[in-house]
Amino acid sequence: MSVRVGILGATGAVGQRLVELLAPHPSFEIASVTASESSAGATYRDAAKWRTGSPIPDAVANVEVVPTEPSAVPDDVSLLFSALPSDVGARVEPAFCEAGYVVSSNASNERMADDVPLVIPELNADHLALLDVQRAERGWDGALVKNPNCSTITFVPTLAPLSEYGLERVHVATLQAVSGAGYDGVSSMEIVDNALPHIGGEAEKLETESRKLLGSFDGSAIDHHDVTVSASVNRIPTLDGHLENVWVETDDDVTPEAAAEAMAAYPGIDLHTAPDPFIEVLSEPDRPQPRLDRNRGDGMAVSVGGLESSATGGLQYNCLAHNTIRGAAGASVLNGELLVDRGYV
Numbered sequence: 011m012s013v014r015v016g017i018l019g020a021t022g023a024v025g026q027r028l029v030e031l032l033a034p035h036p037s038f039e040i041a042s043v044t045a046s047e048s049s050a051g052a053t054y055r056d057a058a059k060w061r062t063g064s065p066i067p068d069a070v071a072n073v074e075v076v077p078t079e080p081s082a083v084p085d086d087v088s089l090l091f092s093a094l095p096s097d098v099g100a101r102v103e104p105a106f107c108e109a110g111y112v113v114s115s116n117a118s119n120e121r122m123a124d125d126v127p128l129v130i131p132e133l134n135a136d137h138l139a140l141l142d143v144q145r146a147e148r149g150w151d152g153a154l155v156k157n158p159n160c161s162t163i164t165f166v167p168t169l170a171p172l173s174e175y176g177l178e179r180v181h182v183a184t185l186q187a188v189s190g191a192g193y194d195g196v197s198s199m200e201i202v203d204n205a206l207p208h209i210g211g212e213a214e215k216l217e218t219e220s221r222k223l224l225g226s227f228d229g230s231a232i233d234h235h236d237v238t239v240s241a242s243v244n245r246i247p248t249l250d251g252h253l254e255n256v257w258v259e260t261d262d263d264v265t266p267e268a269a270a271e272a273m274a275a276y277p278g279i280d281l282h283t284a285p286d287p288f289i290e291v292l293s294e295p296d297r298p299q300p301r302l303d304r305n306r307g308d309g310m311a312v313s314v315g316g317l318e319s320s321a322t323g324g325l326q327y328n329c330l331a332h333n334t335i336r337g338a339a340g341a342s343v344l345n346g347e348l349l350v351d352r353g354y355v
């Protein structure tokens with residue numbers, strides 16, 4: 011039987027990706043789409059400037075957009091996907107959880123809260139049990155789960171297979187696509203023939219979210235990993251797909267060949283939206299590339315290439331993921347599938 015789901019912020023860039031992934035989903039049925047007061051009352055077709063490459067799904071096109079408040083969402087909807095701006099998420103997501111809805115959110119508010127699981131299902135599905143602590147502390151029947159920032163999601167999966175060597179220090183430099191800033195986020199005059207070596211707040215997210223994701227859960231709290239992560243972030247004129255250069259120092263030596271083997275063998279998870287393989291290791295020295303590799307695994311795989319020993323010690327390599335699919339909407343859908351699988355919905 012299908013789970014009836016809703017999408018908060020359904021008309022935006024990430025909301026449209028959610029509609030694209032959820033409309034054909036075998037286990038979910040879109041029963042409610044919300045947006046701001048200015049869109050409420052319009053049909054989804056009229057409210058959303060549909061900008062993904064595929065046609066607007068028939069099942070959603072004529073649905074009425076409702077305001078983003080618990081009383082506007084039907085009671086038989088049990089799972090909500092949130093693609094709201096973070097300031098709006100901070101205001102309304104707790105109200106939905108209090109009203110009994112389970113929320114799988116892409117927005118950055120509360121990602122680092124002690125009682126909010128930050129989850130990439132292939133890496134730390136066990137952290138989801140933090141919801142029992144959250145429900146006890148907040149008195150909610152619902153629950154709030156977050157997926158990480160899109161640049162965090164791109165490089166942290168490549169660290170997990172190396173953790174057996176003892177992660178000590180990581181440097182990461184990002185080359186982020188313009189879609190990460192949203193449709194109106196970066197003007198063409200700023201980005202064409204250019205690169206922007208600053209994205210507000212982004213480096214800190216990579217440095218902190220990574221340690222929470224790689225941390226361990228003891229049944230009551232997450233002990234963040236003690237690896238040091240230093241990030242430098244850049245916006246470049248690609249449309250989709252964040253490319254990242256990574257340098258890793260480990261306690262025990264690891265050869266590029268052993269690292270490639272560990273990454274390629276790192277297990278995926280048996281959920282509908284999960285790719286198989288999870289991490290694709292490419293042997294050509296000039297890969298991965300955003301245009302050529304972002305759609306691997308239907309946009310859900312992480313690609314790695316250029317693995318070699320670094321002149322400063324340790325390893326260096328490049329990795330890539332589709333920022334609005336694996337890095338945003340697909341990540342939330344995968345967390346929704348995990349919530350159902352683990353009995354929280």
Ligand SMILES: NC(=O)C1=CN([C@@H]2O[C@H](COP(=O)(O)OP(=O)(O)OC[C@H]3O[C@@H](n4cnc5c(N)ncnc54)[C@H](OP(=O)(O)O)[C@@H]3O)[C@@H](O)[C@H]2O)C=CC1
Nearest residue numbers: 019020021022023024045046049078094095096189190192
């Ligand atoms: N763009 C991307 O690639 C990525 C975005 N993110 C994050 O995902 C979230 C969504 O981003 P994006 O889709 O680009 O944002 P958009 O601005 O494109 O969409 C925002 C959505 O939220 C709705 N909304 C805005 N204000 C309110 C309000 N006051 N009350 C209720 N609903 C409101 C909008 O409705 P309306 O149409 O009516 O204005 C729209 O549906 C953000 O937190 C962003 O940081 C994360 C990773 C990647």
Ligand SMILES: N[C@@H](CC(=O)OP(=O)(O)O)C(=O)O
Nearest residue numbers: 116118159160186190191212
């Ligand atoms: N800042 C990211 C996208 C984003 O919105 O991130 P977050 O989900 O952490 O707010 C980018 O520019 O590519």
